[in-house]
């Protein structure tokens with residue numbers, strides 16, 4: 001740890017704080033039960049990321065209990081939390097970071113409605129403007145993969161690389177989301193569960209009405225580049 005520059009050590013501390021606080025958001029939005037699910041955040045300027053320890057209750061997580069890992073998924077020894085095993089999805093998160101350099105955060109949950117679509121291996125069709133805004137189209141399904149090696153990570157990357165969606169429904173397992181940072185990935189997980197529930201309920205009432213592709217493009221462009229408080233021109 002002492003070999004890391006002061007700048008990287010500051011960055012690590014900031015990611016630890018963010019990722020610890022964001023785990024509470026998964027509980028707040030009802031996306032996880034018991035110790036299911038996990039969040040990681042890439043450390044800017046270093047080949048490192050921070051992830052949840054495996055099987056630890058959300059109320060027992062704090063910045064120092066998270067685990068610092070290399071992009072190979074190896075725990076950095078003699079760092080806070082390194083006495084515990086990292087999340088069982090560490091290999092998947094690491095694979096995403098190695099193969100999608102633009103990704104700064106990864107989230108996994110078993111949120112109910114999104115996982116139900118994953119159990120049917122059915123993509124969520126883009127039939128509400130909230131999906132067009134947030135995901136730019138349908139939510140795709142990724143392959144069935146057993147936890148423990150690069151299989152899940154490879155399935156996430158093969159499905160999402162070049163895709164506008166920041167969410168993938170891993171078949172028979174549940175959702176993984178990505179983002180420019182951990183908070184963006186958590187937002188994708190929250191919005192995914194919301195649209196998964198809405199579209200599920202809508203389909204129970206009758207046939208779904210798709211949105212025209214050109215309308216999806218326009219909605220996605222607006223939401224990503226106009227909606228909310230955009231940075232002032234020239235701001236960093």
Ligand SMILES: O=C(CO)[C@@H](O)[C@H](O)COP(=O)(O)O
Pocket residue numbers: 035036037038052053054055056086087088089108110147
């Ligand atoms: O999906 C699974 C197990 O099937 C895991 O992702 C658990 O949901 C969380 O595992 P840890 O992060 O606590 O190891």
